[in-house]
Amino acid sequence: MTLHKLTIDISTKAGWCLLLDDSAKPKDEQRPVGQRLFYGTWDLTRDRDGNKCTRRGQYYLNLWDSISQMRRHHGIEEENIEIVIEAEAYSAARTEASAQLAGGWLATLEIMCERRALLYPRTVTTSSWRSAFIGVTMAPKEVKDTKEQPNARRTWIKEKVLDECARRGLKPQNDNEADAIGIMFWLVSGGKVHQEAKRAAKKAKSLEKRRQQKMNFKVAA
Numbered sequence: 001m002t003l004h005k006l007t008i009d010i011s012t013k014a015g016w017c018l019l020l021d022d023s024a025k026p027k028d029e030q031r032p033v034g035q036r037l038f039y040g041t042w043d044l045t046r047d048r049d050g051n052k053c054t055r056r057g058q059y060y061l062n063l064w065d066s067i068s069q070m071r072r073h074h075g076i077e078e079e080n081i082e083i084v085i086e087a088e089a090y091s092a093a094r095t096e097a098s099a100q101l102a103g104g105w106l107a108t109l110e111i112m113c114e115r116r117a118l119l120y121p122r123t124v125t126t127s128s129w130r131s132a133f134i135g136v137t138m139a140p141k142e143v144k145d146t147k148e149q150p151n152a153r154r155t156w157i158k159e160k161v162l163d164e165c166a167r168r169g170l171k172p173q174n175d176n177e178a179d180a181i182g183i184m185f186w187l188v189s190g191g192k193v194h195q196e197a198k199r200a201a202k203k204a205k206s207l208e209k210r211r212q213q214k215m216n217f218k219v220a221a
Helices: 056-073 096-102 107-118 125-132 153-168 176-219
Strands: 001-011 013-019 035-042 080-086 122-124
Touching: 001 035, 001 176, 013 056, 013 176, 035 056, 056 096, 056 107, 080 107, 080 176, 096 122, 096 176, 122 125, 122 176, 125 153
Parallel strands: 001 080, 080 122
Antiparallel strands: 001 013, 013 035
């Protein structure tokens, strides 16, 4: 079954990365990864007419439209696609307004996937994909935020991701695109399998704990 992959560093200026699946094509028509990998940025702050969005719903429609346009552009409208977004992008908003906006990204994707009969989107933590892609999850202790450079630690980690993209011959235009590429690396290098195994182990542990509690209640009775 053909299953394309799309990763998104979700925000109002969303970075995205698409990996097309050629596995269903004849061997002589299958392209190398470099010819199947695409990335870019969606400006979700403008509506279809170029006017600045003033309501949250407009941002969500823009996200839906952007994915639909991308699928049409690559001729994969009728084929399944696996979507992964960064978990912190919708859970770690800094202001009430951004929190209200962030809360709708995942819901929008789930509605879209339900309507189009696509796989439901998956989330990945920032620390998981960074660890897989650049080997670290945050800036070292010696890199500190100061009055002169209040975002020094954030800048360091963003540049680290951009440098890794460059090392692999990729040229993202900004850190949002670079992050989407990093998430894609996590996805195709076994990150999903590891995530599912970890979740299964956690679920099994929880079930065992509840089973033990029930046994304790019976003994006490």
